[in-house]
Amino acid sequence: DAGVTQSPTHLIKTRGQQVTLRCSPKSGHDTVSWYQQALGQGPQFIFQYYEEEERQRGNFPDRFSGHQFPNYSSELNVNALLLGDSALYLCASSSQGAGETQYFGPGTRLLVL
């Protein structure tokens, strides 16, 4: 049983570009949350998707957007990249019917030059 998978593992972009990160949830999970983890910091909640809709959002600008597909996989899009967007982007999946336990993927390391 595969856990949460994310792609790509690493990515280098330049300021102003756009990026798309992908996440496949753990089998049986229907909810996907995205977090940004800056170097040396704890993860910060970006948003959460359930039933293909954004259900909750953290304190992130509209440059950050997402999508959830019918198979529960998800994408995180970031437009007009800034140097400060350089971070590890984590995807976590969970099941609405199984409590709060979230399972994290290995993350995508984004470097903005």
Add this chain to the structure above:
Amino acid sequence: QQQVKQSPQSLIVQKGGISIINCAYENTAFDYFPWYQQFPGKGPALLIAIRPDVSEKKEGRFTISFNKSAKQFSLHIMDSQPGDSATYFCAADSGGYQKVTFGTGTKLQVIP
């Protein structure tokens, strides 16, 4: 605004010793307090979690102590081993929304 404060930032413990990490929260709506362990290059992994209706939860060498009135909770790692060397995050959630608020992390090093 940081809602979960964590200390210390780093910790060095001798093998076999007890590692203690402390956290404090502000939002009284929080009702679920997980601890995560993160190794370099990996995503956080759930270690143990507690709800405020109990004061202590133990799983193997890991124990959470919870003080609801003080809005504080802590992780104790008994008989610490070099393999426990990792970064530990306390966290909090409310109402089952799975919008987890993380602390700033504690980098634990267990030396032989």
